[in-house]
Amino acid sequence: MISALAEAVMSVLMASLRLLILPLRAPMLLLLAGIAVYEGLHWGLSGPAIVIGGGQVAAPGVEGMDADILYHVFWSIDCLHALLVVVVCTMPELLMRRLSELMAASRVVTLVLTLLLVTVGGLYLLHLKVLGNMLILASAVLLARLDLARLRIVPPAQNLALAFATVVLLGAAAGRWLAAVV
Structure with missing residues (x-):
């Protein structure tokens, strides 16, 4: 019984280790994460460009709109664009x-x-x-798919889309955080 438990623990540890060294075996995953951070940084820095002093928006006809709400709407639209690119490129x-x-x-x-x-x-x-921006992100997603296929790691398309979407959205959130810090 103890050997079965030890064997199960070792199996889980080996699977975790394989998952942790996957970016080293498939460097295009690191490229995808880097591009996601860059995109989030770009979105985070270009969002305040529409804002002028006093929290007003520098767009004609939108004088009373709260700039913070508009900034979050643009962020949501950018995330939806990224998700659409990931889904189209992982499940063609x-x-x-x-x-x-x-x-x-x-x-x-x-x-x-x-x-x-x-x-x-x-x-x-x-x-x-x-x-x-979307072409760059699509290229990174397709290169990451190709790198995983080179390693003969081919999960189901839905799982791969979920994993890539997680990497892209977490990277974009990290980039947005970096833009707020800068």
Whole structure:
């Protein structure tokens, strides 16, 4: 009984050790975390740029709005963008399969859906000037996936998306904290 308990404890310790040295074996995970911190720092420093003295917002037509609330809304939107990038880049086969099934229904649906996605998505990203940041984050996520695949570590897509989303959001929160300290 004691040997079974010792064996279970050793198994847990070895699994924890493998998890702790994973960033050393797959350095693109460290790159992903670094880019997430940079993005959070960028979001944290660019947020106060819309604020002028007295807590007012430097945007026309929004004079009475509380700048702190607007800052948190922008932070939430940036986090949603990051989550969307992580989900699309970690589960492309699942998303593309569903989209293919929908588009296989009709050529008209295919054309309308493609035009809608490209036009609305492109205009949205260009208008918000986040296209560059999202492309950098997407590249980091895809490189981290590739690095894990090189090590033959292929968890289910949902688990990988959750792990990458955790790394990205914690890194962005650390960057935002750094921006507040600076």
